[in-house]
Amino acid sequence: MDYVSTRGEAPSLGFSDALLAGLARDGGLYVPREWPTFSKKDIRALRGKSYQDIAFTVLSPFVKGDIPADKFRAMIDEAYATFRHPAIAPVVQTGPNSFVLELFHGTTLAFKDVAMQLLARLMDHALAVRGERATIVGATSGDTGGAAIDAFAGRERTDIFILFPEGKVSPVQQRQMTTSTEKNVHALAIKGNFDDCQNLVKAMFNDGKFRDSVKLSGVNSINWARIMAQIVYYFTTAVALGGPDRKISFTVPTGNFGDIFAGYAAKRMGLPIDKLVIATNENDILARTLKTGRYEIKGVKATTSPSMDIQISSNFERLLFEALDRDAGAVRRAMESLKQSNAFEIEDKALKTIRKKFRAGRATEKEVARTIKTTLAETGYLLDPHSAIGVFVAAKHEKPGSPMVTLATAHPAKFPAAVKSASGIDPALPSWLADLMQREERFDVLGAELDAVEDFIGKHTRARD
Numbered sequence: 001m002d003y004v005s006t007r008g009e010a011p012s013l014g015f016s017d018a019l020l021a022g023l024a025r026d027g028g029l030y031v032p033r034e035w036p037t038f039s040k041k042d043i044r045a046l047r048g049k050s051y052q053d054i055a056f057t058v059l060s061p062f063v064k065g066d067i068p069a070d071k072f073r074a075m076i077d078e079a080y081a082t083f084r085h086p087a088i089a090p091v092v093q094t095g096p097n098s099f100v101l102e103l104f105h106g107t108t109l110a111f112k113d114v115a116m117q118l119l120a121r122l123m124d125h126a127l128a129v130r131g132e133r134a135t136i137v138g139a140t141s142g143d144t145g146g147a148a149i150d151a152f153a154g155r156e157r158t159d160i161f162i163l164f165p166e167g168k169v170s171p172v173q174q175r176q177m178t179t180s181t182e183k184n185v186h187a188l189a190i191k192g193n194f195d196d197c198q199n200l201v202k203a204m205f206n207d208g209k210f211r212d213s214v215k216l217s218g219v220n221s222i223n224w225a226r227i228m229a230q231i232v233y234y235f236t237t238a239v240a241l242g243g244p245d246r247k248i249s250f251t252v253p254t255g256n257f258g259d260i261f262a263g264y265a266a267k268r269m270g271l272p273i274d275k276l277v278i279a280t281n282e283n284d285i286l287a288r289t290l291k292t293g294r295y296e297i298k299g300v301k302a303t304t305s306p307s308m309d310i311q312i313s314s315n316f317e318r319l320l321f322e323a324l325d326r327d328a329g330a331v332r333r334a335m336e337s338l339k340q341s342n343a344f345e346i347e348d349k350a351l352k353t354i355r356k357k358f359r360a361g362r363a364t365e366k367e368v369a370r371t372i373k374t375t376l377a378e379t380g381y382l383l384d385p386h387s388a389i390g391v392f393v394a395a396k397h398e399k400p401g402s403p404m405v406t407l408a409t410a411h412p413a414k415f416p417a418a419v420k421s422a423s424g425i426d427p428a429l430p431s432w433l434a435d436l437m438q439r440e441e442r443f444d445v446l447g448a449e450l451d452a453v454e455d456f457i458g459k460h461t462r463a464r465d
């Protein structure tokens with residue numbers, strides 16, 4: 001399998017090269033040249049199999065010719081041995097047709113662990129084969145950073161630098177990033193918001209000289225391997241609920257559009273998914289885009305779901321590429337317009353294609369708090385604010401007799417203040433994080449300036465030429 005850039009001006013790459021590249025050299029995002037497909041018979045054959053077995057079957061076509069099958073299987077087994085639930089991603093029924101897919105049983109209590117644990121092992125393997133080191137950078141609104149630091153801490157071949165918006169992540173999220181004692185970990189509090197952090201990361205990738213000099217690599221969902229690993233739980237869930245002989249809908253709390261794009265990929269691979277529902281908080285650029293056909297960046301508002309306080313939704317570019325029948329020139333024009341005027345229009349045909357497959361909705365702060373409270377009262381289930389956005393929006397798109405699965409993307413204990421204020425319950429951290437708030441913090445504070453960040457990374461990475 002090889003991978004092509006959504007902007008069509010970077011060389012196509014094999015899996016390991018695309019993995020290490022992160023962002024394509026033309027500023028685009030890598031996608032597989034073609035979607036591997038699974039027949040209904042193939043999908044039926046997944047019934048009764050473990051998460052790890054399904055991951056191996058579903059993901060093997062993406063790494064074929066690049067990673068030996070036995071090594072890939074071992075990485076999958078090791079990655080998911082870090083999870084605290086035997087099912088890895090269990091499905092819980094909360095109503096006659098409503099289900100919650102729990103994606104927070106990994107070490108840092110968010111869905112990011114699912115992909116990050118595998119990504120770290122894939123990168124280690126690719127770097128070992130080449131005898132190289134890499135500098136990993138990542139931007140986070142709270143969860144990617146903790147998951148990446150956990151997965152890469154202490155790894156000999158990588159130094160990791162995570163940019164988080166100063167004062168805009170939850171205290172638990174911050175400490176998951178700032179209390180690592182490993183020397184290869186660097187948490188950087190940036191004076192700005194998540195979009196500033198993400199822009200800095202993209203600017204570092206687009207600075208060819210810097211990129212090459214520190215052997216830059218990325219762990220955000222701009223990296224195809226992140227999306228790839230997230231495809232698996234759409235398959236495990238659909239199969240558990242009667243797929244492929246029944247169509248399932250998914251509602252996904254959405255920010256950077258990575259998680260829901262993984263659902264789209266699963267659908268392209270043959271999984272019978274009915275609707276993919278985008279759920280946003282008050283930073284509702286995606287819900288507005290589906291309604292109006294205009295993708296337009298407005299200011300970011302701080303909410304009780306900080307991980308979704310995002311306006312520049314990187315992976316929407318991947319969807320645009322698909323909806324435009326892979327017309328890289330049209331994607332380039334849209335992205336140029338976004339850069340120049342903070343907006344672009346989606347042409348009619350592409351918009352129709354997107355609207356056919358996706359639905360969207362938003363939840364206000366009041367609706368999030370009310371959903372946490374009423375879900376607890378009616379079902380006994382305690383949601384975190386991100387998952388509550390999903391549950392609120394899902395309820396508006398449920399159809400009788402058709403299963404609707406909401407992705408529960410984080411554990412309530414990551415956001416204790418918001419959860420307590422909505423429900424009266426103070427959710428406890430699990431045992432391995434019980435002393436998190438007492439651990440010593442270590443981080444640096446930097447302005448949202450490319451020079452300052454590049455200078456810091458250049459001085460601290462071991463991957464310099």
Ligand SMILES: Cc1ncc(COP(=O)(O)O)c(C=O)c1O
Pocket residue numbers: 110111142143144221253254255256257258259260307308386387409410
């Ligand atoms: C808890 C949580 N929910 C939802 C999201 C949104 O996911 P995505 O960015 O893949 O759309 C994020 C961060 O991205 C998150 O951390």
Ligand SMILES: N[C@@H](CCOP(=O)(O)O)C(=O)O
Pocket residue numbers: 139140141142143144145219220221222255256258307308314
């Ligand atoms: N919500 C994310 C933002 C970054 O998203 P990513 O999936 O592109 O890494 C976070 O928690 O950091």
